[in-house]
Amino acid sequence: MAPPSSNSSDGGEQCIVNDQMGPFTVLYTLVFIISVPGNLLSVWIFIRSRRVKRSLSVYLLNLLLSDLLLLLALPFKILKDGGAAPWSLKVFHCQASAVTLYISLYASIAFLAFIITDCYLQDCTSLCSMRLQEHVQEQRFLSCSSLKKGISLHWHALTVVLCTALFLNASFSVLLSSFLALRRLLGNKDPLLRADSRRAAVSVTAVALAYIVGFVPYHVVRAPYTLTQTKVITECSVRRKLFLGKEATLLLSILHLCFDPLIFYYLHEPFRQTLRNMMPCWRKKRSEEEGKAAEEETAEGKAAVEQDLQSTLI
Structure with missing residues (x-):
């Protein structure tokens, strides 16, 4: 069966790529429900924890703030993808909350890179304005890129390129720092520090793997998907597959909301101590x-x- 399509206002055929969002809506909702308690608990623990003037503490706190910003933007995406949002809210998501979502996502990437790099450096030193009134034809399935025309669409593509460059730089830092940290930790022959070295190596490996699994697949798909938004790729079946791939890998990236509280626990001693004192x-x-x-x-x-x-x- 051919993919659904409708006639656009200029008489051309319109390719609808976002008409199969039901499963994603359910999964995004589950991620939101699971991640809210952990992140709110993290906020409360950070407030009660003693203040530590270390760069790692600052990075962890900023990672938490970016997670909270992402949590605020996620319900708008759920409503829009689920078809429960009115037209004005769909446009609001495309022009505001979706931007907030991606800003939060890349902030998380940057701070996770800072955290991993900071852990390596510590091991080395111590070893241890929204246009809602714009006249846009109402559609059942709204693709956010359809609201962008001319310079706006080119700016969107440039933003994707710049964010990808940020991701590549952060990834290089993560991989290099993780490799050097693991080599140093696993090469430690001091029997008194061997247990601490193994524990630190496990922490570094876990954070690096979470970074790779969470963010690499999305960026592999994001670049070719952007070509469909800028009309470089016009084949409808390809556009639909790339859109579904983008949504699936974006969901994988947003899953870090559920696991970041574990990073706070394992990497921040005041956080860990405060949580233990509560139990x-x-x-x-x-x-x-x-x-x-x-x-x-x-x-x-x-x-x-x-x-x-x-x-x-x-």
């Missing part, structure tokens, strides 16, 4: 450890006193 089981365990340490210290003190008395008697 009764951790508080009980900590009290038992402190009590045991106090008993051992008292026993050692008594033994030392007895030894001094014996020395004095002799």
Whole structure:
């Protein structure tokens, strides 16, 4: 069956690429529902955590802020893709919230790159205005690129190129820093630091893999998809496949909203300590450890006193 199409206002055939958004709407909704509690909890923990004047803390906090901005923009995309939004809200998404979504996404890419690079550098040093009233013909399936004409469409393509350049630079930094950090950590022969080195190596590897899985597929698809928006690629079947590929890989990129709280936990000691103090089981365990340490210290003190008395008697 041929893909659905409708006649455009100029008499040409219009290729509709976004008429199969039902599954994506469900998945985006799940991502939103799952990520909201973790990110709100992260906000609360950061507020309660002691302030640490380190670059890593600043990068983690900015990553959290970009995640919150992405969370604010995501419901508009869900409503627009699900067909539940009125026309004005669809246009608002294309001209405002979609821009916010991509700004947040690339901010997350940049700060994740900073975080991985900062972790490597630390290991090296210590080892350890929206035009809603514009007259645009209302359509059932709105493609955001259809709202851009002439210079706006070229500016969109240039923005994609610049963002891709940002991604490539960030990726180079991530890969180089991860490789150097792993080589240094795994090459450490000090038995006292070997366990810490393994733990740090696992953290660096996990963050780097999350970065690669989350952002590389999207940028592989994004470049050819942009060619369909600028009318370089005009074959309708190809445009539809690239659009679905873009949406699927964008969903993969937005999944980092669900996992960033884990990065905060593993990389930020005040965050980890505050979260543990909130949990009764951790508080009980900590009290038992402190009590045991106090008993051992008292026993050692008594033994030392007895030894001094014996020395004095002799």
